[in-house]
Amino acid sequence: MGELFRSEEMTLAQLFLQSEAAYCCVSELGEIGMVQFRDLNPDVNVFQRKFVNEVRRCEEMDRKLRFVEKEIKKANIPIVDTGENPEVPFPRDMIDLEATFEKLENELKEINSNQEALKKNFLELTELKHILRRTQQFFDEMEDPSLLEESSTLIDPSDPNRGAPLRLGFVAGVIGRERIPTFERMLWRVCRGNVFLRQADIEDPLEDPTMGDQVHKSVFIIFFQGDQLKNRVKKICEGFRATLYPCPETPPERKEMLAGVHARIEDLQMVLNQTEDHRQRVLQAAAKTVRVWFIKVRKMKAIYHTLNLCNIDVTQKCLIAEVWCPISDMDSIQFALRRGTEKSGSTVPSILNRMQTKQTPPTYNKTNKFTSGFQSIVDAYGMGSYREMNPAPYTIITFPFLFAVMFGDFGHGALMTCAALYLVLRETRLMAQKIDNEMFNMVFAGRYIILLMGIFSVYTGAIYNDCFSKSLNVFGSGWSVRPMFSPQVGGNWTFKTLEDNNILQLDPAVxxxxxxxxxxxxxxxxxxxNNKLTFLNSFKMKMSIILGVIHMLFGVSLSLFNHLYFNKPLNIYLGFIPEIIFMSSLFGYLVILIFYKWISYDASTSKDAPSLLIAFINMFLFNYNDPTNKPLYRGQSGLQIFLVLIALACVPCMLVVKTLVLRRQYLWRKRLGTQNFGGIRVGNGPTEDEAEIIQHDQLSQHSEDGPEFNFGDVAVHQAIHTIEYCLGCISNTASYLRLWALSLAHAQxxxxxxxxxxxxxxxxxxxxxxxxxxxxxxxxxxxxxxxxLIMEGLSAFLHALRLHWVEFQNKFYSGQGFKFLPFTFESILDGRLEE
Amino acid sequence: MPSLLFCGPKMAACGIVISIWGVIMLAMLGIFFSAKSAVLIEDVPFTEEDIRNDKNPPQNIYSLYNQVGINCFIAAAIYVVVGAVSLCQVRLNKRQEYMVT
Structure with missing residues (x-):
């Protein structure tokens, strides 16, 4: 737990990796995922780095695998995910892998092209089959003498050409069904109605060989006379992408052709089936291993990317890497390096060497599955500065609690707890399912937060005595109506009173x-x-103020630990102390007044109880002559004047004094002066003994001069901070009233x-x-x-979030660090793509 | 064989959850109505006449309380049936899953 209060102590370290062992060492480091590599050649172009060739080869393999994966998915074959974590292949195995993938890709491509050609052939034959079948009908109709008779009598009995059969030419083909109407119209217009079009739909959809989708088509046959018309018709067909097929003119020829087509179709179907079988077999074999291959290739790529960040020694014998790593994990890093060296068979060990630096290390908070949700709430606001107090451990309690204050309902809390319990108890099974739903994943990641929110809501619901807006009467109410009717104890109700009044108020003084x-x-x-709301509002408002002030005072006290840790006494004396005095003398006093009023007035004296709000306003106005608002206790005016004066006195402390002291310190240091002897800076103290080496250039990576002291900047910054704090105390306290507002809204x-x-x-x-x-x-x-549950829960969540981010964290949390991003294979294993 | 399966796995799970909740809550409500809880007086459908014409107060109100309580128990029983049906559906869905794979 200790590490949760502050981020991990980090150190910059140099890694000397023997060229032959570098690959294995980096792969071991990736498995443990505890070091963050720094880019040592930031000005070198990506294409000029050492391992660019290998990276390119990995990318090529990745591409081939993606192609295979796509084919597998298209064929609806499930990809086997055993969840195993394959070892990184050695660099020498890369060629094997490449060869395997190359072979697989070529095989698949060949199968695909063959299949496509076969399918095209098949489609053509099927279309031809349909044409022969359909056109037979048309020809039959044409030769039907009864039909001929009927139509000819209708046309013109005195036609001179009648009797002699016309020599009609025809073309037959297949066209997409949706094109038929335009096609027909076009033919009619271009040929001026001199062609005769018959068409029939093909019932079963045909498969398009290139796209693989199903299309509906129609068979058509066009009769015309003469060559000119024939050319026109052919052009139109071409324009409409209709496929024309040769169709024999005589019925026996057609019959013969149909038989031939049938035989060919059957042969082709067999070949097609065999091809499909072969394809399935290849893909099924690939589906078993494709995940492992993906992981292997991506791990290799990640390793080469990382090696590209390293500096190459002049002798080319070793690679030098600079890494950030947590000090507590140095041992496991050393161990990983040793394992890597052994694996590569190198005799020279890799060396891990700690370095001194002035750079700010990254922030790394170790989390487990319980704390990670709360840590991410904090990180979403801003990554904590290095070694700053981490608000996450307090958030574990305060966040669900403040949520529950707004969500207080026994029944709703119980439902939420049940839902969260389901997620928590089934977490291994749910995690193995790898559900891709974003909403679900968000809820699942916050399952422990929701669980705590639910449990706390049950508690606050019990306090509010609210269960689906009804109260539970377990111990029996403390109120009784009977004494109101007995005059001995002061009751003045009779049955007449009940008849006359709709609403009566019990008198607790009786x-x-x-x-x-x-x-x-x-x-x-x-x-x-009937006056439930009046009572509850007063209670809940006071409760919000009490919780808010305690929460904020806690935040301010946490800043003390920051100042102590970073050794800034000035910030304690002129920052923390005035701040906490200011807040507790104004709002801390208000909280005490609230408690005082609750305790000191009972039913008989409550008629004379003064209003806290008016009393608090009068405290600032120094107005103690208000006849309507009696003092709460004797000597109230003296104490209150004293408190206000103290609070006012704190403001200049923060506003001016701190700036002046900072300036004095700066001038004092400057007057002492420093001298630079060949990279070693020596400061002259007031006496000889205090001379010290202030800075040693060789030890620091980047020598920077101390920040210049700019009086104007510091004064303005301090003024802003002070004003923000003092005004913030008031507005933030008011902001905590949202606890009351939201809980009222929920109850209503x-x-x-x-x-x-x-x-x-x-x-x-x-x-x-x-x-x-x-x-x-x-x-x-x-x-x-x-x-x-969902809508109100989200709104309460949002407000709890705001209370933490704005009202609580701005008292002590600067959140200006950057995240520790270790080099790890974890995301590759989960199947997520990087970058 | 005609399948008795008429809802998917999600619908069936939803039915189970709602019926567990319904059985617990409605049974509790039934108990509280039978115990003549004062907090629930607003939900008892009494009228002015029930009070005026009561020969033996508050028996009229009490009988209404009992009526509503029995209604709650019946509704809880309905949810027991709904839950049982949903459970069967879940079983059938699982069997179907096995048969497919």
């Missing part, structure tokens, strides 16, 4: 009406009281849902109401999940 608070949470009697919404939906189901006086109730309950359940 003895026995109020018998003390409910053991836990809100008394269930409030659920049916669930009450509306109950009275608009569930109430209808319950309010039936006959047994038929049971069926209605069952149906209504279904709607109630769906609406509850959709509106109250």
């Amino acid at each position: 003895d026995g009406v109020f018998r003390g608070p409910y053991p836990i949470g809100i008394d269930p009697i409030w659920n049916i009281a 919404l669930s009450e509306v849902l109950w009275s608009m939906v569930m109430h209808i189901g319950l309010s039936s006086r006959s047994y038929g109401g049971a069926v209605l109730l069952a149906v209504i309950f279904c709607f109630f359940a769906i609406l509850t999940v959709a509106i109250l």
